[in-house]
Amino acid sequence: MPRPAGRVLTLLELLQSGGTRTAAELAHRLAVEERTVRRYVEQLIDLDVPVESVRGRYGGYRLAPGYRLPPLMLSDDEALAVLLGLVAGRRAGLTAQHTASETASAKIRRVLPKHLAHRLDTLVDALDFTDQPGEPATPDTDTLLTLADAVRHRRPVSLRYTDRGGRLSHRTLHAYGIVAHTGRWYVTGTDPEIGEDRTFRLDRIAEARALPGCFDEPTGPSPAQRVLSGFATAAYRHEVTLRIQGSVDQIRAHLPAGVAVLEEYEPEAEEDRAGERWLRVELRAERLDWLPAVLAALDRPFVIERPDELRYRVLALAERLVASARRTATRSTAVHDVRPCSKPVTRE
Known part of the structure; x- marks a missing residue:
């Protein structure tokens, strides 16, 4: 209907x-x-x-006599903003349907003057991006609109959901917000049956249906913060706990909110250097091979509480770096021992 x-x-x-x-x-x-x-x-x-x-x-x-809808009139800047928004949104997975973005772009091009449409097409063809994301997981439009209505009017929704293991289930959710993150769409809220926060990928929702009733407006973190916190605390193979000396901004530059949870930590006597701040960092990961390089890039004092495997990987990286640095120094010394050839003297 x-x-x-x-x-x-x-x-x-x-x-x-x-x-x-x-x-x-x-x-x-x-x-x-x-x-x-x-x-x-x-x-x-x-x-x-x-x-x-x-x-x-x-x-x-x-x-009224003589009334017609005005034609679509866009300045050069407005047309550029709309088309670039469609291109970037499609690439980042922010458009609900890939086809809808393409047809919208085509409609805008048809009503633009030929010279402007040609110039904008030239720009889009010449445009490239530094990242190469995978295929975005676009949600169903009806699902997206149903959830948005539930968020706005604080109505419970029933979801038919398939998890990453392929298991189908029926969930009830008090939806607090919809979040687009790294090419995927998520809805986050509370499961009223167990009273815990839940986050679901929209492309895995087969059906969303509004239920009678309403719920109170949530308090606490924003929907985006809830999603990122859920990523950082999700169940993975390895649970990592660190103590890092530095500011929140220094740590977040390498371990963002979607990866790690930070909390205050009272340093021990041997760690308290000039009263600098220490933070406890907790994260979960399927693999540990990427973490030693991140800790080295932090360039801040740190202590590994767990797991021991991470400590061994950091030591192995340190040994490789030292060995590489020594080999480079040896070759550099050998090069400096060789005198450059003198240019021939030209006599007039």
């Missing part, structure tokens, strides 16, 4: 076809009651569309 906004646009198209349309005719065409037609007319008037009410036996509604 069409949504109310779609029916309002259909009403406008019917009125644009010319003549006077009775309320009964419009109600039949829109499959609504006549009082609903009157409400739609009021919405058009609120949007500054000049709908006139004609009284009498053959009365009804019509548009």
Whole structure:
């Protein structure tokens, strides 16, 4: 069934076809009651569309003579902003449907002057990105809109969800917000049956259905913070605990909120150097091979609490770096012992 906004646009198209349309005719065409037609007319008037009410036996509604929807008029800067937004959104997985982004771009190009459309096409063809993300996981449009309505009106939703192991389940969620992160869409909220926070990938939701009732507006972290915290505390193979001396900004530059959780730590006597701040860092990971290089890049004092495997990997990296540095120094010394060839002297 069409949504109310779609029916309002259909009403406008019917009125644009010319003549006077009775309320009964419009109600039949829109499959609504006549009082609903009157409400739609009021919405058009609120949007500054000049709908006139004609009284009498053959009365009804019509548009003011000479009125037509204005053509799409974009300046060069506006057209560039729209097209680049569509290109970047499609690449980052921020558009709900890949096809919708392409058709929207095509429609905008068709109404632009030829010289401007050609120049913008040239720019898009010449544009490249430094990152090469994988195929984005775009959500179903109806699912996205249903969840957005549930977030806005604080209504519970029923989800048919398939987890990463392929297991299908039915969940109830008090949805707090929708978050786009690294090419994927997520909905986060609370499972009322167990009273715990949950985050679900939208592309894994087969069906979303609004339920009766409502819930109180949530307090605490924002939806984005909830999603990132969920990533950092998700169950993985390795649980890592570190103590790092440095500021939050220094640590977050290498271990963002989606990777690690930070908390205050009272340093021991031997660690307390000039009263500098120490933070405890906790994270979970499937693999540890990337962490030694990150800790080296931090360039801050740190202590590995667990696991021992990470400590061995850091020591192995340190030994490789020392060995490489010594080999480089030896070759450098050998090069400096060789005198450069003198240029031939040209005599006149």
